[in-house]
Amino acid sequence: MPELPEVETVVRTLRPALCGRTITGVRAGPFARRLRLPWKPAWRDRLASRRILGVRRRGKWIIVDLKGGEALLFHLGMTGRLRVVLRQSEWAKHAHLGFALVPGEAELRFEDVRRFGAVRVLPTGELGDFFSDAKLGLEPDAFSSGWLFERLRGTRRCVKAVLLDQRVIAGVGNIYADESLFEAKLHPARLACDVSLTEADGLRRAIVRVLRRAIEKHGSTIRDYVDGNGQSGGYQHEFRVYDRTGQPCPRCRTPIARIRLAGRSTHFCPQCQT
DNA sequence: GGCCGTGTTGTTAA
DNA sequence: TTTAACAACACGGC
Numbered sequence: 001m002p003e004l005p006e007v008e009t010v011v012r013t014l015r016p017a018l019c020g021r022t023i024t025g026v027r028a029g030p031f032a033r034r035l036r037l038p039w040k041p042a043w044r045d046r047l048a049s050r051r052i053l054g055v056r057r058r059g060k061w062i063i064v065d066l067k068g069g070e071a072l073l074f075h076l077g078m079t080g081r082l083r084v085v086l087r088q089s090e091w092a093k094h095a096h097l098g099f100a101l102v103p104g105e106a107e108l109r110f111e112d113v114r115r116f117g118a119v120r121v122l123p124t125g126e127l128g129d130f131f132s133d134a135k136l137g138l139e140p141d142a143f144s145s146g147w148l149f150e151r152l153r154g155t156r157r158c159v160k161a162v163l164l165d166q167r168v169i170a171g172v173g174n175i176y177a178d179e180s181l182f183e184a185k186l187h188p189a190r191l192a193c194d195v196s197l198t199e200a201d202g203l204r205r206a207i208v209r210v211l212r213r214a215i216e217k218h219g220s221t222i223r224d225y226v227d228g229n230g231q232s233g234g235y236q237h238e239f240r241v242y243d244r245t246g247q248p249c250p251r252c253r254t255p256i257a258r259i260r261l262a263g264r265s266t267h268f269c270p271q272c273q274t
Numbered sequence: 275g276g277c278c279g280t281g282t283t284g285t286t287a288a
Numbered sequence: 289t290t291t292a293a294c295a296a297c298a299c300g301g302c
Contacts, residue, residue, distance in 0.1 A: 223280085264280095278302085283296095285295080288290100
């Protein structure tokens with residue numbers, strides 16, 4: 001499930017394959033179907049002959065910056081994949097779009113089994129408005145403990161629900177919310193407004209630490225996720241609570257519990273997370 | 275073989 | 289206004 005570490009890994013693996021190349025055409029895969037946001041035919045012309053200047057990430061969005069003031073944006077949703085393959089290679093079953101690249105024989109393919117992903121083209125100058133219209137929150141390494149404390153203090157939601165809210169922190173999803181709360185020894189169902197400044201400080205550090213480790217392991221592959229080269233991640237082997245229901249807590253050996261919170265499966269140690 | 279769980283985001287309802 | 293619930297989607301596992 002692509003969250004910040006997976007998206008960051010995709011960006012890092014795509015960068016050397018895309019930077020400096022030129023998009024020569026866009027084609028639909030043989031099994032292409034309507035995505036959450038339908039592809040607009042006019043976008044093809046806005047991409048044609050554009051040289052790729054860079055690839056970057058904002059939250060869970062992937063931004064491909066193009067010469068001439070256009071940007072190609074991807075969101076992987078739950079099962080989206082973005083990878084570079086040879087143009088003549090067979091289309092995956094749920095491949096929706098292919099972006100041909102020169103020089104060379106490569107093609108950037110967008111695949112998405114469940115079609116919760118999104119592709120769009122925007123003028124680079126409108127990116128700021130786009131993200132502010134979406135009320136996208138701060139990157140996890142860009143806020144202070146005091147800021148997090150204030151954001152938590154102002155709401156009566158569970159602390160985990162706040163972590164998952166992209167309008168507060170951009171990029172954290174279900175897996176890393178659970179792992180960060182374990183690292184911070186915070187119970188996921190704690191009311192956000194009851195989290196102290198000291199606890200908020202620990203939580204901020206935990207989030208940054210967990211995400212950094214996950215990026216070092218190239219993200220987590222549960223089922224669908226692969227990086228821009230089609231490689232799986234390794235952080236699923238480092239999970240301490242996520243998907244470890246009933247297994248001993250790595251700190252105190254108490255069996256990991258699982259509850260439903262904010263509509264999501266939530267894993268935690270009932271002994272050492274309080 | 276039908277049903278459930280899976281997680282992200284946008285929409286709807288309370 | 290804030291918060292929770294739900295729909296969208298396909299597939300693996302039981």
